Amino acid sequence: MKLFRFRGGVHPQSNKVLSADRAIEAMPLSERLYIPLQQHIGAPAEPRVKQGERVLKGQLLAHSQGMISAPVHAPTSGTVLAIGDFTAPHPSGLPVRTITLEPDGKDECLETAKLISPFVLEPGDIAAKVGAAGIVGMGGATFPSAVKLLRDEKRPIHTLVINGGECEPYLTCDDRLMRESPKEIADGVVIMLHALKARRALIAIEDNKPEAFSAMMKACRLIGNVDVLKVPSLYPMGSEKQMIQTLTGMEVPAGKMAMDIGVLVHNVGTAFAVHQALRNSRPLVSRIVTVSGGAISNTKNLDVPIGTLVSDLIEYCGGYKEPPARLLMGGPMMGQALPHDRVPIVKGSSGIIALTAEEIKPKHTMPCIRCGSCVSVCPCGLMPLEMAARARVNDAEGAINYGLMDCISCGSCAYACPSNIPLVQYFNYAKGLAAKEREEKSKHDKTRQLAEFRAARLEREAREKAEAAARRKAQREAKKAAEAAAVKKAEAENSEASA
Amino acid sequence: MSTGAVSHDPIAGPHTHTSRSVTMTMVLVILALSPATLFGLYIFGWPAINLLVLTLFSAWLAEIGALWLAGKPIRVFALDGSAILTGLLLALSLPPWAPWWIAVFGGIFAIVVGKHIFGGLGNNVFNPAMLARVALLISFPLEMTTWANPAPLFAAASPGFLEGIKITFIGFSEIDALSSASYLGHVKTELSQGATVTPLLEGIFQLDQALLGTRNGSLGETSALLLLAGGVLLLYKRVITWHIPGAMLLTIVLVASLMNFLSPEQYPHALFHVLAGSTLLGAFFIATDLVTSPSTKRGQILFGVGCGLLTYVIRTWGGYPEGVSFAVLIMNSVTPLIDYYIRPRIYGRTHTGAPVTYTPKKIKKQLHLEDDAS
Numbered sequence: 001m002k003l004f005r006f007r008g009g010v011h012p013q014s015n016k017v018l019s020a021d022r023a024i025e026a027m028p029l030s031e032r033l034y035i036p037l038q039q040h041i042g043a044p045a046e047p048r049v050k051q052g053e054r055v056l057k058g059q060l061l062a063h064s065q066g067m068i069s070a071p072v073h074a075p076t077s078g079t080v081l082a083i084g085d086f087t088a089p090h091p092s093g094l095p096v097r098t099i100t101l102e103p104d105g106k107d108e109c110l111e112t113a114k115l116i117s118p119f120v121l122e123p124g125d126i127a128a129k130v131g132a133a134g135i136v137g138m139g140g141a142t143f144p145s146a147v148k149l150l151r152d153e154k155r156p157i158h159t160l161v162i163n164g165g166e167c168e169p170y171l172t173c174d175d176r177l178m179r180e181s182p183k184e185i186a187d188g189v190v191i192m193l194h195a196l197k198a199r200r201a202l203i204a205i206e207d208n209k210p211e212a213f214s215a216m217m218k219a220c221r222l223i224g225n226v227d228v229l230k231v232p233s234l235y236p237m238g239s240e241k242q243m244i245q246t247l248t249g250m251e252v253p254a255g256k257m258a259m260d261i262g263v264l265v266h267n268v269g270t271a272f273a274v275h276q277a278l279r280n281s282r283p284l285v286s287r288i289v290t291v292s293g294g295a296i297s298n299t300k301n302l303d304v305p306i307g308t309l310v311s312d313l314i315e316y317c318g319g320y321k322e323p324p325a326r327l328l329m330g331g332p333m334m335g336q337a338l339p340h341d342r343v344p345i346v347k348g349s350s351g352i353i354a355l356t357a358e359e360i361k362p363k364h365t366m367p368c369i370r371c372g373s374c375v376s377v378c379p380c381g382l383m384p385l386e387m388a389a390r391a392r393v394n395d396a397e398g399a400i401n402y403g404l405m406d407c408i409s410c411g412s413c414a415y416a417c418p419s420n421i422p423l424v425q426y427f428n429y430a431k432g433l434a435a436k437e438r439e440e441k442s443k444h445d446k447t448r449q450l451a452e453f454r455a456a457r458l459e460r461e462a463r464e465k466a467e468a469a470a471r472r473k474a475q476r477e478a479k480k481a482a483e484a485a486a487v488k489k490a491e492a493e494n495s496e497a498s499a
Numbered sequence: 500m501s502t503g504a505v506s507h508d509p510i511a512g513p514h515t516h517t518s519r520s521v522t523m524t525m526v527l528v529i530l531a532l533s534p535a536t537l538f539g540l541y542i543f544g545w546p547a548i549n550l551l552v553l554t555l556f557s558a559w560l561a562e563i564g565a566l567w568l569a570g571k572p573i574r575v576f577a578l579d580g581s582a583i584l585t586g587l588l589l590a591l592s593l594p595p596w597a598p599w600w601i602a603v604f605g606g607i608f609a610i611v612v613g614k615h616i617f618g619g620l621g622n623n624v625f626n627p628a629m630l631a632r633v634a635l636l637i638s639f640p641l642e643m644t645t646w647a648n649p650a651p652l653f654a655a656a657s658p659g660f661l662e663g664i665k666i667t668f669i670g671f672s673e674i675d676a677l678s679s680a681s682y683l684g685h686v687k688t689e690l691s692q693g694a695t696v697t698p699l700l701e702g703i704f705q706l707d708q709a710l711l712g713t714r715n716g717s718l719g720e721t722s723a724l725l726l727l728a729g730g731v732l733l734l735y736k737r738v739i740t741w742h743i744p745g746a747m748l749l750t751i752v753l754v755a756s757l758m759n760f761l762s763p764e765q766y767p768h769a770l771f772h773v774l775a776g777s778t779l780l781g782a783f784f785i786a787t788d789l790v791t792s793p794s795t796k797r798g799q800i801l802f803g804v805g806c807g808l809l810t811y812v813i814r815t816w817g818g819y820p821e822g823v824s825f826a827v828l829i830m831n832s833v834t835p836l837i838d839y840y841i842r843p844r845i846y847g848r849t850h851t852g853a854p855v856t857y858t859p860k861k862i863k864k865q866l867h868l869e870d871d872a873s
Contacts, residue, residue, distance in 0.1 A: 241847070
């Protein structure tokens, strides 16, 4: 199949060799599991259990709120110790509502109903089951997958793309999953095809994963409408927009979604989770996490129960070889820097990377020399140097003019910048500024509207009052006139009578 | 149990970086210029060496002075290599036996007026070296148009070290060693006085001299081959791309060939224009200056075309024999305009900025839906 090229892109050192050949190991249960209620895009889940309650593995802990939300399930059997705040796995270190679970070591599963073949289910039911299993985008975006499996008659999906790109350096979780569970992934893909009534699926794998490619090829050999393809290793190939452009030559129109051009993208890990949910009635309670980086003693790919603390993972991997200069959740390009390691693994944690100073290559920031490297590497065709210059002087509108809202925050520009300018930081700041300005403008508009309504209301009341007064006056005068007329009539009658 | 505390200032990614830096870029350009520089020093002897050293020092000291006045961190910027590079480019475009005060004034002017008045590194509108060169040319036309004939360093005709000091600091009296016109200038004057191209060029334009560099001209512009080699190094190392040099050289070649075709005896051929004067130095090292050239590829092509066109026009019909410095300065002033109007196409949008649209037919085609049996 003919492939297309996307604009720009960079080639960071992949360093996947550090963990690519480590088979997936099961992470043993920790003493405590801290399960946040917000592990997905959308509204947080609402707790269904109470403090002190004993739960079984796979039991619903919190239900979803609204359509863009996801439920949370117990990764193992145990007691709910608390429902409160715990540090979120986020650079701010701010708290998030979390359920603390104390495993009882029995790992007792919840009894589930007898399994039905997913292919006799209605497509809508498949999406419902996926939603009930708490499945979200496992590539890291954590968008509720059920929403992306609902067939929309107005925007039918023709091609399902399964993203096996994993373009971030260090991360090898998807690679190992494809190598070790290709049949399960393929099954998940076929279930998804049935749910979407899509014509075919394309499993795209970067060419730096030859073993994963052959494993998936073998697993999909007999499936007619699933093709496995190699795509060039180029960051950010794993980005949905760039993946679609590479495979189809089409671009997702600005402001629209992939569905609008008949394409949908799901991660291989999501396909695996769909298989687990529909075939084994297993909700999403664990995920594969790559623990890697120059500062880790032993790199591993672990199957981790959701809620396990990062510090437990690090300990299981032999601790730090040296104090890390930076601890990341995710990859080095778009991953988030963690303030410390006492944070839980969540559904979107693809990797824990402990980097040494040499790996980060920290350098001080110099002024922009207008070299244009950022423009050359931007996969979205923006001008990062111009956007950053405007963000620096709080000109959010100017930055938007140069394409800020089309930025996917991939970090290619900041990677390539010879002056080490933290471009993505500027864009995040400008986006926040733009959101604040929008909110203020909307508030300002609302206030003005309210003032106008009030003025109109006062005017109306005054008018009504005046009308009422005029009416009363007219009534009084009419009454007076009638009285006067009556008196006159009586006088006239009297004079007539006396005459 | 590890301590786990890794705190640092919260910062967005990426948390890794290419090894390219500002200093490395400057060093690569200086490296690419070294063969032509060393050759220039060799054929023009001690006075040229003095000139280069003086220009570099003046530029560097002016940089430190300006940074101190502006209250900027001196150590970081003084060692970034940009002042040295500016000094080097300026020195390479000066007459090789120019007096010491040309070097000092030029170096200071380039750094202070050409760079720091605009705000320092990254903020200048004009190429600082060219700004200084043009300022010198207009202010001191005599010294800036007195060219030395090549006198290889250890040959008999070349001045010794002490004589070189005397020439640079006091002046020279031996008129045979000098000429008042570079050979580009000589050709222009002769043509304006009615000479025809063929016999004129036959006399003075020798291909081997032009390629190797054993002819008169400014310190660094003479050796076409060495400059070309430097340019190729920069392209290979991706410090520059082909867009500006390619556009500039191609434009000169096309326009010169066209004029030569229309009137062969009035207008010299393209090879002359490419090899004479500072065309190659300009195309690979001066017009490509990162700060003062456009940041998009299409913009760079337009910039290169403009430089090439203006160089030819000024050389042929303007008042000065050499057009590169003026052409580059004029195009530098147009760069902000080019950057404003010429932007890359944004993903998911057309050139006008509206979201792209696909007809159902196009979607079917791109997704290979006709191929399916169903």
